[in-house]
Amino acid sequence: MPESMRYISHHNLEGFGKDGQKKLSNSSILIIGVGGLGSATSLYLTVSGIRKLTLVDFDSVDESNLSRQILFQKQDIGMNKAIVAKEKLKAFNEDILIDAIQKRLDEDELRELIKDSDLIIDATDNLESRLMINQITYEQRKPLCIGAAIRYEGHLITILNKDKDESCLNCLYTLGDESLLDCDGIGVLSPVVGIMGSMMAMECIKTISGLNTGQKNIVSVFDFKNNIYNKINLEKRVNCDVCS
Numbered sequence: 001m002p003e004s005m006r007y008i009s010h011h012n013l014e015g016f017g018k019d020g021q022k023k024l025s026n027s028s029i030l031i032i033g034v035g036g037l038g039s040a041t042s043l044y045l046t047v048s049g050i051r052k053l054t055l056v057d058f059d060s061v062d063e064s065n066l067s068r069q070i071l072f073q074k075q076d077i078g079m080n081k082a083i084v085a086k087e088k089l090k091a092f093n094e095d096i097l098i099d100a101i102q103k104r105l106d107e108d109e110l111r112e113l114i115k116d117s118d119l120i121i122d123a124t125d126n127l128e129s130r131l132m133i134n135q136i137t138y139e140q141r142k143p144l145c146i147g148a149a150i151r152y153e154g155h156l157i158t159i160l161n162k163d164k165d166e167s168c169l170n171c172l173y174t175l176g177d178e179s180l181l182d183c184d185g186i187g188v189l190s191p192v193v194g195i196m197g198s199m200m201a202m203e204c205i206k207t208i209s210g211l212n213t214g215q216k217n218i219v220s221v222f223d224f225k226n227n228i229y230n231k232i233n234l235e236k237r238v239n240c241d242v243c244s
């Protein structure tokens with residue numbers, strides 16, 4: 001297929017077009033966590049024509065991941081997730097630059113990677129990492145997309161970090177809180193992870209291409225068992241030590 005045909009459905013899309021595609025092809029996205037959410041997000045960003053993806057995960061593929069982490073297969077068990085994901089994604093679109101980082105990053109390393117990225121995807125599974133990512137993206141004024149999948153539910157937050165009146169993840173949670181965003185051991189139905197990962201890719205593409213009209217200070221909560229969608233206001237906390 002000639003290169004010009006690959007993105008024809010984007011080129012022909014009213015309100016997106018070649019300009020939108022060009023913005024994608026100039027952007028560098030950092031995906032922290034290549035589990036279920038990160039698999040789906042990175043796959044859609046790869047086929048959509050992002051210039052560069054940086055994948056970060058210290059974990060290796062386990063048999064229990066195979067029901068929902070769609071980039072991984074039985075033969076990948078025991079291998080690092082970021083490394084396997086890079087190889088799989090390359091097969092979908094060889095034009096995309098992909099860096100795979102197979103270690104747990106300290107704060108300075110994370111700071112450097114965020115500095116070099118246009119948008120950060122938080123696909124981690126623990127509140128400590130999420131709050132650190134939130135703080136650094138706030139300081140560096142980088143757009144942040146946060147997703148979570150648990151039981152039959154998905155949660156989605158996009159923080160553009162453009163305006164001073166925006167709230168942040170630290171307004172909602174402080175360390176030690178029982179988080180809406182963690183799913184360890186509680187269980188999740190497989191497609192919930194794929195849907196939320198796809199929605200994170202959608203938020204990323206909207207933000208990079210300028211389509212995101214900035215629905216600020218909202219946590220979108222999706223109940224897929226009953227097909228109910230709710231919005232929770234993410235109020236700015238007066239004494240938030242990140243954004244206030």
Ligand SMILES: [Zn+2]
Pocket residue numbers: 167168169170171172236237240241242243244
């Ligand atoms: Zn805050």
